[in-house]
Amino acid sequence: MAPYAKELRVASLAVQRATLLTQRVFHEKVKGTELKSDKSPVTIGDYGAQALIIAAIRHNFPDDAIVGEEDSSSLQDNTDIRSQVWNAIKSTRLSSESAEKELGGSIKNEQAMLAAISAGSSTGGSKGRFWALDPIDGTKGFLRGGQYAVCLALIVDGEIEVGVLGCPNLPVDDQASFSADISDAEGHQRGVLFAAVRGHGATSQALSDDDLKQPKAIQMKSPPSLADATFCESVEADHSSHGDQAAIANKLGITKPSVRMDSQSKYGSIARGAGDIYLRLPVSQSYEEKIWDHAAGVLIVAEAGGIITDIKGKKHDFTQGRTLKKNKGVVAAAKNLHADVLKAVQEVLDAKQ
Numbered sequence: 001m002a003p004y005a006k007e008l009r010v011a012s013l014a015v016q017r018a019t020l021l022t023q024r025v026f027h028e029k030v031k032g033t034e035l036k037s038d039k040s041p042v043t044i045g046d047y048g049a050q051a052l053i054i055a056a057i058r059h060n061f062p063d064d065a066i067v068g069e070e071d072s073s074s075l076q077d078n079t080d081i082r083s084q085v086w087n088a089i090k091s092t093r094l095s096s097e098s099a100e101k102e103l104g105g106s107i108k109n110e111q112a113m114l115a116a117i118s119a120g121s122s123t124g125g126s127k128g129r130f131w132a133l134d135p136i137d138g139t140k141g142f143l144r145g146g147q148y149a150v151c152l153a154l155i156v157d158g159e160i161e162v163g164v165l166g167c168p169n170l171p172v173d174d175q176a177s178f179s180a181d182i183s184d185a186e187g188h189q190r191g192v193l194f195a196a197v198r199g200h201g202a203t204s205q206a207l208s209d210d211d212l213k214q215p216k217a218i219q220m221k222s223p224p225s226l227a228d229a230t231f232c233e234s235v236e237a238d239h240s241s242h243g244d245q246a247a248i249a250n251k252l253g254i255t256k257p258s259v260r261m262d263s264q265s266k267y268g269s270i271a272r273g274a275g276d277i278y279l280r281l282p283v284s285q286s287y288e289e290k291i292w293d294h295a296a297g298v299l300i301v302a303e304a305g306g307i308i309t310d311i312k313g314k315k316h317d318f319t320q321g322r323t324l325k326k327n328k329g330v331v332a333a334a335k336n337l338h339a340d341v342l343k344a345v346q347e348v349l350d351a352k353q
């Protein structure tokens, strides 16, 4: 049996089920939203997806730790949001009964739901097994009806071993034209699940497939020259500097406009060859990137044949707790482009000092 086969299966089904919940929440406009202490939004979808995924992990791997983005403290007193999360959970089931069973079935009651959400409080670290979970990455994209991703990765002794991304608003077709705009995907079936196991390649498949047994291998593309490359970057200018990115593109002779997209959908997109370069350039020197914003995507791009470093050219270090405190930013590109892109990144950033 391939390594981590059960982990990959459980992670894929758990992400599929959680993605379904987020889509329901969006379509039923159950959009109760709060602001967290850092002023970022959190929705019924974030809490519900975190509860469902953690319940599935705890059923299958009871000894594993979980580093999840959300915590349940604000749900303890807010009965309105809490009951909306509970209703979303109760009405979300996979259509395959056997898959539901593999995940351990639904959550029993509101107390169990709160306990599941709270179980994402692990501090991670360099030893043993833990899961890094972002129930909705790109919550701002989710609220806008744009791109977002449900992200889950297994980290063992500091190495990312399994990564899964559920991207409900990206086209299923790996060859579809690269755009963040959902209306451009008109005529394309949407909803894709990206996955990778370290040393065993990366895949994509339709999120709507009942049993998730049709993965296809994906590969990064190498454009004929740097000037033909397509960049992607965050929609939010305070997550990644659009100005620095434009200066780097200019230096490399790239004339195509960048594709702006929320969430780890950017990692999935370049891994399937829809786009060639992903840059995340620090805006604030004090911000520490969160491990759940990168773990799944970093493995998927690496397994699709890409190179991912920080802006200094260092590998991302997932042993440092809940954040990537030893790294700044992201430079992800096809193998033949990465060295030139990194050089341009450093020249542009150094010139600003």
Ligand SMILES: Nc1ncnc2c1ncn2[C@@H]1O[C@H](COP(=O)(O)O)[C@@H](OP(=O)(O)O)[C@H]1O
Pocket: 040, 069, 134, 136, 137, 138, 139, 140, 234, 235, 236, 238, 239, 240, 261, 262, 263, 264, 283, 284, 287, 289, 290, 293
């Ligand atoms: N100042 C900052 N710099 C970089 N990333 C930031 C940031 N503030 C918030 N983020 C992160 O950026 C993520 C979204 O990434 P992107 O810009 O690629 O869509 C957010 O995830 P959530 O949406 O899960 O909160 C959040 O964790």
Ligand SMILES: [Mg+2]
Pocket: 069, 134, 136, 137, 138, 292, 293
């Ligand atoms: Mg996130």
